[in-house]
Amino acid sequence: MEPRFVDLLPEVLLGLGPAEFAAIAARTLAPRRPPVVSTAHLHMPLTSVREQVGLLSGRLARLRRATFRQLAADCRGTYEVVARFLAVLELYRQGRVALDQMAPLGDLYVSWTAGEQPDHETSTQKADE
Secondary structure, three states: OOHHHHOOOOOOOOOOOHHHHHHHHHHHHOOOOOOOOOOOOOOOOOOOHHHHHHHHHHHHHHHOEEEHHHHOOOOOOHHHHHHHHHHHHHHHHOOOEEEEEOOOOOOEEEEEOOOOOOOHHHHHHHHHO
16 A cells, blocks of 8 residues: 555454354354245135126126126225126126127126026036036
């Protein structure tokens, strides 16, 4: 180092001996606890596809035809809209409803095709499969 810079350096006093370095190394190299992911934000679903199949079967047997927008108007949240849409797909799979969409991204019309009264027991059993 150049002599003119020697006086600018601060005096270094570590104050650590071999025991202190060993303690620091032990803490640094000790196994860490695995991170814990909280599940407090998770919740039980407030509705099921089975419930929505029953609800939609009753409504569509009465209305005969409705848009999905009308059928989902009373949903309390996104989870319920998704469950209701899955119920529409289940009813379609069972051959209980027909789906019609006049234009791309237009309203989805759902028409009841299974007769006058919905068979809740059959629709519930098939939704479980």
